[in-house]
Amino acid sequence: MELTKHEREMLEGKHGEGVAIAMKIQVAIGDSFHAKRMVPITRAHVALSNQEADLWFAEKLLKAGARCKIPPTVNPGFNLNYFKSAGKVTEEYANLMQRTHDTYKALGAVLSYNCTPYIQTNVPFFGEVTAFSESSATPYVNSVWGARSNREAAQSALCAAITGVVPEYGLLLDENRYGDILVNVEADINSDFEYQLLGYMGKKIGTGIPVFTGLPAPITPEAFMNLGAQLNTSGAYGMFHVLGVTPEAPSMEAAFGGKAPKRVVTITNEDLQEILSQISEPGGQKIDFAMFGCPHFTLRQVQIIAERVKGKKLSMEMWILTSSHTKEMADRMGFLEIIREAGGDIVSDTCPDQPCWHYLSGKTGITDSPKCAYYPKRRGLNFVIRDLETCIDAALKGEVD
Ligand code: F3S
Numbered sequence: 014m015e016l017t018k019h020e021r022e023m024l025e026g027k028h029g030e031g032v033a034i035a036m037k038i039q040v041a042i043g044d045s046f047h048a049k050r051m052v053p054i055t056r057a058h059v060a061l062s063n064q065e066a067d068l069w070f071a072e073k074l075l076k077a078g079a080r081c082k083i084p085p086t087v088n089p090g091f092n093l094n095y096f097k098s099a100g101k102v103t104e105e106y107a108n109l110m111q112r113t114h115d116t117y118k119a120l121g122a123v124l125s126y127n128c129t130p131y132i133q134t135n136v137p138f139f140g141e142v143t144a145f146s147e148s149s150a151t152p153y154v155n156s157v158w159g160a161r162s163n164r165e166a167a168q169s170a171l172c173a174a175i176t177g178v179v180p181e182y183g184l185l186l187d188e189n190r191y192g193d194i195l196v197n198v199e200a201d202i203n204s205d206f207e208y209q210l211l212g213y214m215g216k217k218i219g220t221g222i223p224v225f226t227g228l229p230a231p232i233t234p235e236a237f238m239n240l241g242a243q244l245n246t247s248g249a250y251g252m253f254h255v256l257g258v259t260p261e262a263p264s265m266e267a268a269f270g271g272k273a274p275k276r277v278v279t280i281t282n283e284d285l286q287e288i289l290s291q292i293s294e295p296g297g298q299k300i301d302f303a304m305f306g307c308p309h310f311t312l313r314q315v316q317i318i319a320e321r322v323k324g325k326k327l328s329m330e331m332w333i334l335t336s337s338h339t340k341e342m343a344d345r346m347g348f349l350e351i352i353r354e355a356g357g358d359i360v361s362d363t364c365p366d367q368p369c370w371h372y373l374s375g376k377t378g379i380t381d382s383p384k385c386a387y388y389p390k391r392r393g394l395n396f397v398i399r400d401l402e403t404c405i406d407a408a409l410k411g412e413v414d
Contacts, residue, residue, distance in 0.1 A: 014043045014180065015050050023176055031079025035172035042169060043180025051178040052185065056137050056160075057083050058130050059122065059174065060146035060167040063090035063113045063367060070168050071116045074175065081121040082177035085170060086130040088147055089309070089334070090114075091369040092362040106368040122174070126362035127336035129309045131158065132234050134338065139260060142185060144173035148245030148384070149238050149308045155252040157237050159260035161185045164251040184251050190261060191270035192254050193221030195277045198228055200285050206381055206400035208236040210285040212243025213292065213383050215250070218278055224254040224268045232258055235311055239382070242308050246384045292383050293398035296413050300397065301376035303327075303357075303408035306334030307365050307385035312342050314401070315359065319348035321405045322355035328411030331357035334364065357408075365389045379404045379413055 016024065024040060026033040043051065061067065093110045096102040102110075118124060125134050131153045137143050137160035145151045146165040154160040163183045165173065173179045183189055196218055198211065211225075223244075232255065244250040254262035262268035305318065310333055318333060333352065335343070340361040343349045349359050363369065365380075366388035374393030380386055381404050386396035397413050407413040 014040060014048055016040070017051070020051050020176075020178060029078040031074045031077035032175060034074060034077055035079060035175040038169065038172050039176060039178070039180055043182065046180065046182035048180035048182040050181055052142055052181045053178050054083055054142050054144050054173055056135055056141065056143040056145070057081075057085035057170050057174040058135055058143075058145040058147055058150050059085045059087050059117075059170045060128075060150075061087040061090060061113060061117060061122075062167060063110055065109070067167055068109065068113055068116060071120065071171060072112070074171065075116055075119055079120065079175045081174040083174045084121050084123045085144075085174040086123045086125040086127065086135040087117055088128050088167075089126045089362050089364040089367075091364065091367040092360055095360055095363070096369040101372055102369045109368075120171075120175075125336065127309050127338075128364065129238060129311070129336065132238070132311065133336060142179065144170045144179050146170040149242035151251050152241035152244060152253055153237060155184055155190075156241070156254060156259050157234075162251070164249065188270070190252065191222065191272070192224035192262070192268045193275045194218060194223045195274035196223045196225045197277065197279045198225055200280050200282045202228055204400060205233055205235045205239055207285065208239040209243050209381065209383055209398075210288055211280060212240040213247045213288050214280055214284060215244055215246075215248025217280070217284065218244075218248065219276060220248070221275065222252050222254065223250070223278075224256055224262060224274070226256045228255055228258070230258065235314060238308050242382070242384050246387050289398060292386060294377055294395050296397060296399075298377065298397070299412045300329060300379045300407050302329050302373060302378045303331040303404055304334070304365055304378050304380050304385055304396075305332070305382070305401070305404070307380070307382040310335045310339065312339050312346075315339060315343045315348050315352075316346075317401060318357075318405055319343075319351040321402070322357065322409065323351050325355055325409055327356040327408050329408055331355075331408050333357065333359045335359060335361060337361040365394075366392075368392070370394060379407045
């Protein structure tokens, strides 16, 4: 790969050992993808996951003197104050979160602890070159905003934030952004929830860049969030197009770059029902808790819950996970008070896939998100998956039909 003088100096350690480590990793990635050069980035998002291995990597860079040139936003871990004061987290896990916080703070990251920065705090422009990790974030910035990012790992995104450059390959290049697979959606898409199931059709859709047709307009930001998050829970997708909606797919010609699709897939109501029955615990049972916000809920989604539980009492604990910005707005607008009076809560900075929920092991929750059901399974949490309205009704009644 051809490096500029400045990039070569970074690699040789003239800007410190931490920068050199980051650059060495990026050059290796670039070489393996046959990148010809590095290109500057203007934004980054690091899917900080508050786990030993990821923290080891971040601490190693910090100890070697690295600092972020492009301050990245970061993913949620868990809200230390909230879970510590509730006595819900062990000393070991509290220390892990504290070390994660201290490390990313010292590296110069924006401590947003939110997995949907692309609609709030880190929103790129069309064509902007970025380094985004996180399952719903990469497809959103590529597909909805028309910005450019490869499907970065937490580590490679952190390296990019430190060096300010990324190897130019994959989705950074025009020729790799065209669709491969035509996905005709014949299923009824009536709400944001069907996008969760549509996204979970990764196995049927297969590898490549899907171009969806048959989706009714308008498509909400939450629907796009859900689609990207679930595509990357059931598969690996850096980008998708929605014909006539997303900016690089105004026509079939533009979406496929003038070529014929390599594959045509049809998604029916039966497909969505079938996948739901595979990934959800069965209905007709008692539910122990409700969890929403995977990906982090928007203010509109919080409002839907607040309006539905207003003046009522929940039969179980209910958590809505969101960003600190959304929580603050929900507080100002009275939604937080309504939800707390009903017996639920809004928790900022927190992800379902964190050790703070270990005390729910063996219990069955309800959620509207297949991703929320997928990851915490390894911690022993089980979920029934339903649309948001059914979930809220179940949280009020204590059981789901
Ligand atoms: Fe976000 Fe964690 Fe879900 S990062 S998408 S809340 S698994």
